[in-house]
Amino acid sequence: MLNLNAFVVGLLFGLGLIISGMTDPAKVIGFLDLAGTWDPSLAFVMAGAILIGAIGFTIAKKRQFSLLGAPMRLSSATKLDARLLLGSLVFGIGWGLSGFCPGPAVVSAAAGQPKAWLFVVSMLSGMALYTLLERREK
Amino acid sequence: MNLSDFTHGAYIAGLFGGLLIGIAAAMFVLLNGRIAGISGILGGLLHAAQGDKFWRIMFLLGMAVSPYLYQIASDLPAVTIEADTAQLIIAGLLVGLGTSYASGCTSGHGVCGISRGSIRSIAATLTFMMAGIITVYLTRHLTGL
Numbered sequence: 001m002l003n004l005n006a007f008v009v010g011l012l013f014g015l016g017l018i019i020s021g022m023t024d025p026a027k028v029i030g031f032l033d034l035a036g037t038w039d040p041s042l043a044f045v046m047a048g049a050i051l052i053g054a055i056g057f058t059i060a061k062k063r064q065f066s067l068l069g070a071p072m073r074l075s076s077a078t079k080l081d082a083r084l085l086l087g088s089l090v091f092g093i094g095w096g097l098s099g100f101c102p103g104p105a106v107v108s109a110a111a112g113q114p115k116a117w118l119f120v121v122s123m124l125s126g127m128a129l130y131t132l133l134e135r136r137e138k
Numbered sequence: 139m140n141l142s143d144f145t146h147g148a149y150i151a152g153l154f155g156g157l158l159i160g161i162a163a164a165m166f167v168l169l170n171g172r173i174a175g176i177s178g179i180l181g182g183l184l185h186a187a188q189g190d191k192f193w194r195i196m197f198l199l200g201m202a203v204s205p206y207l208y209q210i211a212s213d214l215p216a217v218t219i220e221a222d223t224a225q226l227i228i229a230g231l232l233v234g235l236g237t238s239y240a241s242g243c244t245s246g247h248g249v250c251g252i253s254r255g256s257i258r259s260i261a262a263t264l265t266f267m268m269a270g271i272i273t274v275y276l277t278r279h280l281t282g283l
Contacts, residue, residue, distance in 0.1 A: 050252050088261075
């Protein structure tokens with residue numbers, strides 16, 4: 001059941017990204033381009049997602065187990081550290097440079113966009129590099 | 139082009155797509171007890187324990203099927219990728235490294251984290267939005283890359 005639901009959620013999430021316009025990097029860059037012809041429509045994506053998400057998470061936070069009996073895995077971290085902020089900074093630079101964040105890149109790659117594949121392979125390399133660096137630290 | 143050129147359609151599509159993303163995120167936490175964060179789900183394929191991988195593959199498979207399901211109803215929206223090969227490689231590396239260190243991206247922090255009122259996610263989202271805005275400003279308006 002958990003795996004089937006993961007599939008359904010991935011499917012809905014992907015459809016949401018396509019319908020909302022998030023899978024078009026030019027549109028994402030238009031949203032980030034405050035000094036140019038700013039396209040604010042992607043702010044509505046976040047507003048819509050958080051509206052429903054907040055209801056789900058408010059219920060989830062009160063539970064120890066999910067409705068299917070899986071443990072509730074919510075982070076309890078509250079500290080704002082350098083890893084979080086510098087990591088987000090580096091992510092934002094890559095996002096602004098390409099117009100791709102991970103979700104839309106995966107959907108576009110699956111749809112057969114060669115440039116999205118290039119981005120996804122490079123992103124996975126970045127994640128693998130992180131795993132390597134972390135292992136070395138330990 | 140100016141603001142009035144963006145039709146109401148784009149706002150309605152944005153809101154509707156956003157609601158769908160919200161439903162997906164709510165379903166995932168309520169049924170699976172997990173955060174629908176794409177960078178975390180992808181990263182886990184590389185370093186999570188063997189038994190913690192199959193659901194990730196199923197989630198990504200669902201995402202991969204979504205454009206094909208959408209195509210049954212309508213043509214896929216246009217995708218314009220202005221970045222060249224070098225920019226895409228650099229951007230991909232930065233996104234992979236950055237989201238790994240930050241433990242999340244637009245979905246994990248921006249949607250799920252803000253939805254549960256996490257201070258870390260709010261700070262992360264403000265940071266990557268600012269970084270994205272400044273990057274677009276520098277590449278589009280100052281250097282014209």
